[in-house]
C-alpha cells in the first residue's frame with residue numbers, strides 16, 4: 415500500500431495527515447511535499463496525524479526527526495497524534511516521546527498550540 | 531485469505547455461503563463439510579452464495595461440478611448466485627452456466643426452488 | 647506520474663497447497679507498483695494460482711518438491727514463469743484441451759491451462775517427461791488493451 | 796486444528812525501494828497460515844522492512860543489486876534471513892549501537908538494527924567487507940511468549 419499525504423495549514427501550523435505505509439521508499443514524497451510548503455509559507459508548528467497510517471518503520475522516525483529539527487529552528491513545536499500500538503512501540507524505542515509532544519488526536523493537538 | 535464456509539439447510543435445500551478464497555487448498559474443507567451434511571440429511575438442492583468470495587479459480591469449478599453431479603443424482607437443482615465479474619468470467623469459460631441455474635441473489639434462488 | 651522502474655523477483659518455495667495463496671499474494675505485491683486494474687490483478691492471480699496448483703498436484707503428484715516463480719516487469723509488460731521439476735506432461739496438445747484432466751477422480755475441471763491462456767497476452771508451455779514443466783506468460787498492463795469483453 | 800505444515804521459501808529480488816513494500820507483503824503472506832497475532836505480524840514486517848532498506852541504501856548505496864530473502868517455518872518458529880552482496884559493514888559493534896548511522900545526511904535514524912533485535916527472539920548479523928551482509932532472525936509465534944510489555 416502506498417503512502418497518501420494530506421496537508422493543510424491553519425494559522426502557522428502545518429497539519430500532516432498520513433494514510434498507508436511510511437517506509438524509506440515513501441518517505442521521499444512526504445519530505446518533499448512538506449519542504450515545498452515550508453519554502454512558501456510561514457510554518458512554525460506541525461501536527462502529524464497517524465490515524466490511517468498502517469505501517470511505519472525507522473525510516474519514518476528519520477523523517478519525523480528531520481522535520482522536528484526544522485521546526486525547532488523556528489522555535490516551533492512538533493506534535494504527533496493518533497498512534498496505534500505498533501507505531502507507539504517504534505516511537506518508544508526511538509526516544510522521540512522525550513522531545514515531541516504526543517496527543518490523542520488533532521483536537522487535543524490544536525488545543526495545545528492554541529490554533530483550535 | 532482462507533475460506534470460510536457457512537452452511538444451513540431449509541426444507542430440502544442446502545445453502546452454502548462462502549467468503550474468502552476458494553482454490554485447490556481450500557476446496558477440500560468445502561467438499562468435506564458439504565459431504566458430511568449430505569450423509570446426515572436429505573438434501574435435494576443446493577444454493578451457492580458467492581457474495582463474499584474474493585477469489586475462485588478452476589479448482590472451485592471442480593468442486594461445484596462435483597456437487598452438481600451429486601445433486602443431479604437426486605434429481606435436484608444447483609443454483610449459484612451473487613457472482614462478481616471475475617467469477618462470472620471463470621464460470622463462462624467453464625460452460626457451467628449451461629447446466630446450472632444462476633440467479634442474482636439467495637432470494638431469487640429460493641423463489642426459484644419454492645423454499646422461500 | 648513517475649516512470650515505473652523495471653523490476654525482477656524470483657521465488658522458490660515448497661510445493662504444498664498452502665502456497666497457492668502465498669503465490670497469489672506475491673504476484674499481487676509485485677504488480678501493485680504498476681497500478682494494475684482490478685481485472686488485470688485478478689487475472690494474474692488466477693493464472694499463477696492455476697499454474698502453482700498444477701505443479702503441486704500434477705507435477706509432483708502431491709508428494710512435494712520445489713516450485714520456482716519468476717516475475718519480471720519491463721515498462722508496462724509483466725512476464726511470469728512457473729517451473730516445476732516433476733513428472734512432466736506426456737501429450738501437450740491433449741493437456742491443453744479444454745476439460746481434459748488426468749485426474750477426474752480428484753474433481754479437477756481440466757480448465758487450468760485454458761484459463762491461463764485466456765487471461766494472458768502470450769502463453770507458452772514447455773515440458774519434458776521426468777524433468778518438469780515450465781509455464782511462461784506475458785501480460786501487458788496498458789488500460790486500453792482489453793482482450794475480451 | 797490441523798497441524799501446520801513446515802514451509803520454505805526463498806526470494807531473490809532487485810534492490811530498489813519499491814521492493815520494501817513487496818518484501819513486507821511476502822512475509823505477511825508466508826506467515827499467514829501460521830495464524831500470527833497482529834503484533835507478531837507487524838513486528839516481522841518491520842524487521843524485514845528495516846533489513847531490506849539497509850541492503851538498498853547501505854549495502855548497495857542506492858546503486859542496485861540483488862537481495863535474497865529466505866523464509867522458513869518449523870512448527871511455530873519462523874526463521875528469516877536477508878542477504879545482500881554489497882559493501883559490508885566495517886565495524887559491527889558500532890553499527891549495532893542505537894542511533895548510530897553512517898548516513899545522517901539522508902535522515903537515517905540509526906534505529907534499524909536495534910528494532911530488528913528487539914522485535915525478534917534471536918538476532919544474528921554477519922558481514923564481510925566487499926562481500927555483503929547477512930541478517931538472520933528467529934521468532935517464535937506462540938501466543939504465550941511475549942518478550943516485552
Ligand SMILES: Nc1ncnc2c1ncn2[C@@H]1O[C@H](COP(=O)(O)OP(=O)(O)O)[C@@H](O)[C@H]1O
Nearest residue numbers: 700704705741747748754755756757758759779
Ligand atoms: N505442471 C504439470 N505437470 C504435469 N502435468 C501437468 C502439469 N500441468 C498440467 N498437467 C497435465 O495437463 C492436464 C490439464 O491441466 P489443466 O488444464 O490445468 O487441468 P486440471 O489441473 O484441472 O487437470 C492435467 O490434468 C495434467 O495431466
Ligand SMILES: Nc1ncnc2c1ncn2[C@@H]1O[C@H](COP(=O)(O)OP(=O)(O)O)[C@@H](O)[C@H]1O
Nearest residue numbers: 849853854890896897903904905906907908928
Ligand atoms: N546491509 C548493510 N550493508 C552495509 N552496511 C549496513 C547494512 N546494514 C546496516 N549497515 C550499517 O549499519 C548502520 C546502522 O544501521 P541501522 O541501525 O539500520 O541504521 P540506519 O539504517 O538508520 O543507518 C548503517 O548506518 C550502516 O552503516
